[in-house]
Amino acid sequence: MSNRIGGVEHDLPEPPWRTPRKQPVRRSLSREAIVEAAMGVLRKEGIDGVSMRRVATELSTGAASLYAHVANKDELVELLFDEVAAEIPLPEPDPERWREQLTQLWVDSRAALMRYRDIARAALGSVPFGPNALRVTETTMRLLRLGGVPEQAVAWAADVVGLYVSASAVEGAMRAQREEGHGQWDDQARQMQEFFAALPAERFPTFVSLLPHLTSGTDEERFRFGLELLVSGLAALATGPREEGP
């Protein structure tokens, strides 16, 4: 090809009589590389930041190239979601501590989701049946059965709790985004305060009287409160401890 030694030739302008082969067409793109690059963007900028062009740029190529490895953006987002689900730590089920383990599992799930901004929105759009999401669901069901929850309730509860965790993660991500985006958290907290103070107490007496309680507690405390409602409700359905297996 060239009598020059590799590496330097790229700094020189191409001789015009040679066909300009721009870049030597790396044939190195792969589903894994795409997902990895997209995960980086997701962590920094959230789902809206993950555009096909953005991910392609990260791999220094064009958007069209991605479509050889991924059907469309929806499929890419599903892959991302399952990749996040892989980061959820799973407990070794212990019949003595099923309630505690269940709570911890879902607190960890919310934390993993929120580490990747608003990725939880993907769980509300399409029921997540990727391999890693399935592992989480399987563990949830194992724990519920260990607690003696009836079969029908186990199946529905897995759905319900998944919904709640996703919704809470989305809300948390949105709040976090607003807090960092709009500069000072101070500014719009004051704005909220003013809005609340201007509320007509004669039209919303209960709401106004509960105002101090409304803003109290961290996001995770509020999440745990709802989770505890669900878990205790499930415990009440339990018919006593139960062995594993069919």
Added chain:
Amino acid sequence: MSNRIGGVEHDLPEPPWRTPRKQPVRRSLSREAIVEAAMGVLRKEGIDGVSMRRVATELSTGAASLYAHVANKDELVELLFDEVAAEIPLPEPDPERWREQLTQLWVDSRAALMRYRDIARAALGSVPFGPNALRVTETTMRLLRLGGVPEQAVAWAADVVGLYVSASAVEGAMRAQREEGHGQWDDQARQMQEFFAALPAERFPTFVSLLPHLTSGTDEERFRFGLELLVSGLAALATGPREEGP
């Protein structure tokens, strides 16, 4: 202007020497008209169908005209959400029946949201504090207090249940969309069946053994199941009936 009598002149081609005034510049656009038109689109095509151009076309004008009455699309969506919240029927609180009324209120909320496709997504993005949404929250809190639920729990529970209702409405809307969009509901139901059948039972034993329970029940039954978990959990927190007022 013209010696013709009104109404007919629009059918004739404009004489070319007169400045073609396209349409006489209706100065009739208003926030209400915009929201009304957008509600129509929302009901038929969901949030993604509500583009600024689409709504403007419905009012036979251009997208830029809307920005005189509405700050941006986010604000428009918030207005739409509150309009939907106005359709939620509110009960007259009755201390004897607070549990039943609470359940009914949130079942009705979900139904109202789902009538407008995926509008519930707006509730997960920005905490809804429009006047009509506030009326629903106020009623929720009144009912919870009537049931003797502690103040802190009332405040947090309103948040939690709102999250759950919205999440369930979004999921229901997505499912409905897929069912009508992908032609036959039959086709992808079979596809799901095949996917489930192909699952390795040794890796997901609990999940596989619960398969029949997973697909059973209507959406609303599943929703009511989770709602009952929450409400009974709240009832357990109650310290006995309590009078209204400070």
Added chain:
DNA sequence: CCCCTCAGCGAACACTGTTCGAAACGAACG
């Protein structure tokens, strides 16, 4: 009566997801 403000609105900007067609490559086959 005049002027000035501001709703109306066409055009444009910077994006988005996706498709198309041509090129370039690797492997399999004669």
Added chain:
DNA sequence: CGTTCGTTTCGAACAGTGTTCGCTGAGGGG
């Protein structure tokens, strides 16, 4: 070794999106 074939790469283009800019012209206040 040569040719063909399927796949990957990728620039360009298409049909959308939300939003801004600048011009026009009508209505109300002075």
